[in-house]
Amino acid sequence: MSLFPVKRAPIVLLLLVVLAAGAWFFLKEKSAPVPPAPGARVSLVAIKADLAAQFSGQNAYAHVKALDEIGPRPPASAGYMKALDYLEAEYAKLGWTTARQTFTRATPKGPVNFTNLLARHGAADWTKSVPAVIGGHLDSKDIQAFRFTGANDGGSSTGVIMEMARVLATDPAAAAQVELVLFDGEEAFLANLTHTDGLYGSKHYAKEIAKRSTWPSVGVVIDLVGDKDHPIQYNLDAPERFAQAVVKAAKDSGLELKPYPGQIIDDHLPLQGGGLETLHLIGDFQNMPYWHQAGDTLEVIDAEALEQTGRTVLRFLGGL
Ligand SMILES: [Zn+2]
Incomplete structure (x- = not known):
């Protein structure tokens, strides 16, 4: 029985x-975060294609250089705070309103205070989202063995975003479509990024935008985009129309682009996890011998590479 x-x-x-x-x-x-009610997402209205041609790699390079001169930017360091002051002043000159999004998290090195820097052109209502979010990390990996400023790893994307702020400001209707975000704490405190160590800033940001009354409809995350000797890779887990638009945008901008198979852990994952379809553009870091090494300096940064990425992102948004 x-x-x-x-x-x-x-x-x-x-x-x-x-x-x-x-x-x-x-x-x-x-x-999981509460999904948005139908219609609560704000759709992107095409950004004019001719904006992209105004993006200057030299201007972007000047920001990367300024950040490099400030020094290492690990979370909560004096260098990180100085970089925030520099970027806020630059944004203000261009008519952007900034907000520091601060929070504390437990890390393998104990509790750390993090600060994301958000920017909107003109007056900002942070209770609502605008159609597009463009983000990259500002922090540099905390390495004590040598001076590490992450010229490519954190510096390059920040330089591109700051020059994008200048270009967008020339067309207020286009600028009103975009929120620019510099994430803190992308880098892990231990050797490698894992799902629990790293991405602190983008995880917090994704949670915060879920509380807004409207949601963005497009995300773009860029990282390690300053080295012309290595192609830029894009994710295949974004919608097909993203892939089509970015391939065309890269071609029009002279950027060498290839898809990456599988998954790379970076700031786009928390955004995607929160329901925001996100394009991820990242230099082929596995083949950069200086990645997380002393060699990630201005020497590897090329103004033309910054320009190609900046133009690609603007053309991508214009081509969706
Ligand atoms: Zn890194």
Whole structure:
């Protein structure tokens, strides 16, 4: 004698599977951010294609150089705070309103205070989103063994975003479509990025935008985009129309672009996890011998590479 007659065992099993699936679904739903109500996403109105041609690699390079001169920028360091002051002053000159998004997280090195820097052109209502978010990380990896300023790893994307702020400001209707975000704490405190160490800033940002009354509809994250000797890679887990638009935008901008298979852990993942479809552009860092080494200096940065990426992002937004 058994508890369940053999004939009924498949039914019992099926019932257990259904119950387990239901519990899993419930738990998953509980931990995920609340999805936006239909229509709550603000759609991107095309950004004029001729804006991209105004993007200057030399201007972007000047920002990368300024950041390099400030020195290492690990979270909460004097260098990070100085970089924030520099960037806020630059944004103000261009008519952008900034907000420091601060929060504290437990890390392998104890609790750390982080600061994301958000920017909107003109007056900003932070309770609502605008159609597009363009982000990159500002922090440099905390390395004590040598002076590490992350000219490419953190500096290059920041320089591109700052020059994008200048170009967008020449067309207020286009600028009104975009929120620029510099993430803190992208880098892990331990040797490598994991799902628990690193991406502190983008995780916090994704949670915060979920509280707004409207949601963006497009995300772009750029990283390690200053070295012309290495192609830029893009993610395949974004919508097909993103891939089509970025391939065309890169071609029009002279940028060598290739898709990367699988997944790279970077700031686009928390945005995607929060329901924002996000394009990820990242230099082929696995083949950069200086990645997280002393050699990540201005020497590897090329104004033309910065220009190609900046123009690609603007053309991508214009081509969606
Ligand atoms: Zn890095």
